[in-house]
Amino acid sequence: MVVAEIKITMPPNGRPTIILGANGMLGHAFQVVSPQALFFTKEVDITDEEGMRSLFRRFHPSLVINAAAYTDVDGCEENRDHAFLVNGEAPGYIASACLETGATLVHFSTDYIFGGEKEGYIESDHPHPINIYGRSKLIGEERIRETFDDYRIVRTSWLFGPDGRNFVDTMLRLSHEQESVRVVDDQVGRPTYTRDLAAKALLLPREAPGIYHVTNEGTCTWFEFARQIIPNVVPCTSDEIHRKAKRPRCSVLLNTKTSPLRHWKEALAEYLTLRGRELQER
Numbered sequence: 001m002v003v004a005e006i007k008i009t010m011p012p013n014g015r016p017t018i019i020l021g022a023n024g025m026l027g028h029a030f031q032v033v034s035p036q037a038l039f040f041t042k043e044v045d046i047t048d049e050e051g052m053r054s055l056f057r058r059f060h061p062s063l064v065i066n067a068a069a070y071t072d073v074d075g076c077e078e079n080r081d082h083a084f085l086v087n088g089e090a091p092g093y094i095a096s097a098c099l100e101t102g103a104t105l106v107h108f109s110t111d112y113i114f115g116g117e118k119e120g121y122i123e124s125d126h127p128h129p130i131n132i133y134g135r136s137k138l139i140g141e142e143r144i145r146e147t148f149d150d151y152r153i154v155r156t157s158w159l160f161g162p163d164g165r166n167f168v169d170t171m172l173r174l175s176h177e178q179e180s181v182r183v184v185d186d187q188v189g190r191p192t193y194t195r196d197l198a199a200k201a202l203l204l205p206r207e208a209p210g211i212y213h214v215t216n217e218g219t220c221t222w223f224e225f226a227r228q229i230i231p232n233v234v235p236c237t238s239d240e241i242h243r244k245a246k247r248p249r250c251s252v253l254l255n256t257k258t259s260p261l262r263h264w265k266e267a268l269a270e271y272l273t274l275r276g277r278e279l280q281e282r
């Protein structure tokens, strides 16, 4: 196993935090909010069960944060086996290695484990995924829960932030390339800023083990989200946009267990300012 170590700074007590999936959008946010952690990119493959064990034996982490996943929602429909392995089975391997080394696990799941038939979902609501991505992520939750107790499963939604493929950047690009940009106005959810989510996730080990819904506050459709980013956006329906995976009509995650994050509009304004500054500096 190749260990791609971005930074190695062992804390004084010798038990570091390990971040898996460090090159993803959320992984990058942890590099900002927890720079002293040990970061591992995809070269450390979470589907390598023995590799996970030896990594944890080597570093003996007190906390493991799994930000690695196969997140291409339409791609999952065609690459089912891969989706079930990365999103479904691998979290179980990580949980098992955590159990062996006495580490707490923070793992990320998704609003797409729900089917969209309600107006909002609390942590104890019954999951009913309608696409392969959602099914594979739900299996990941189940594997962790079957393996041990010291987990915080963080369900989140509609992520945006620096260093990743995200809706905000796509809208800004399309707004320049096209006269008008069509965006669906019949799917409701909660946009969430990766840096807000990462900062909150670091605090969750202080809370009781279990499932948490963590998103920015406020609810909108993708069209309403886009309207805050670009002027030349027009609404359309999901039926007009052909995608391989079905999306839930409503995937609003209601947080009943921990203090709320700020409103998504405030977080978006911060991200747009940051992005503007970075573009100016180039």
Ligand SMILES: NC(=O)c1ccc[n+]([C@@H]2O[C@H](COP(=O)([O-])OP(=O)(O)OC[C@H]3O[C@@H](n4cnc5c(N)ncnc54)[C@H](OP(=O)(O)O)[C@@H]3O)[C@@H](O)[C@H]2O)c1
Residues within 6 Å of the ligand: 020, 021, 022, 023, 024, 025, 026, 027, 041, 042, 043, 044, 045, 046, 047, 066, 067, 068, 069, 070, 071, 086, 108, 109, 110, 111, 137, 156, 157, 158, 159, 160, 164, 165
């Ligand atoms: N993005 C969203 O809107 C959203 C919404 C709800 C929940 N979530 C959840 O939030 C978490 C973070 O999402 P994100 O948007 O940051 O995803 P992301 O940008 O796609 O990052 C995931 C990272 O995991 C890596 N990876 C894939 N397979 C791996 C493997 N076998 N071993 C190790 N690393 C692997 C990916 O590498 P490659 O890119 O090179 O494959 C990528 O760097 C995920 O659990 C996701 O399900 C995301």
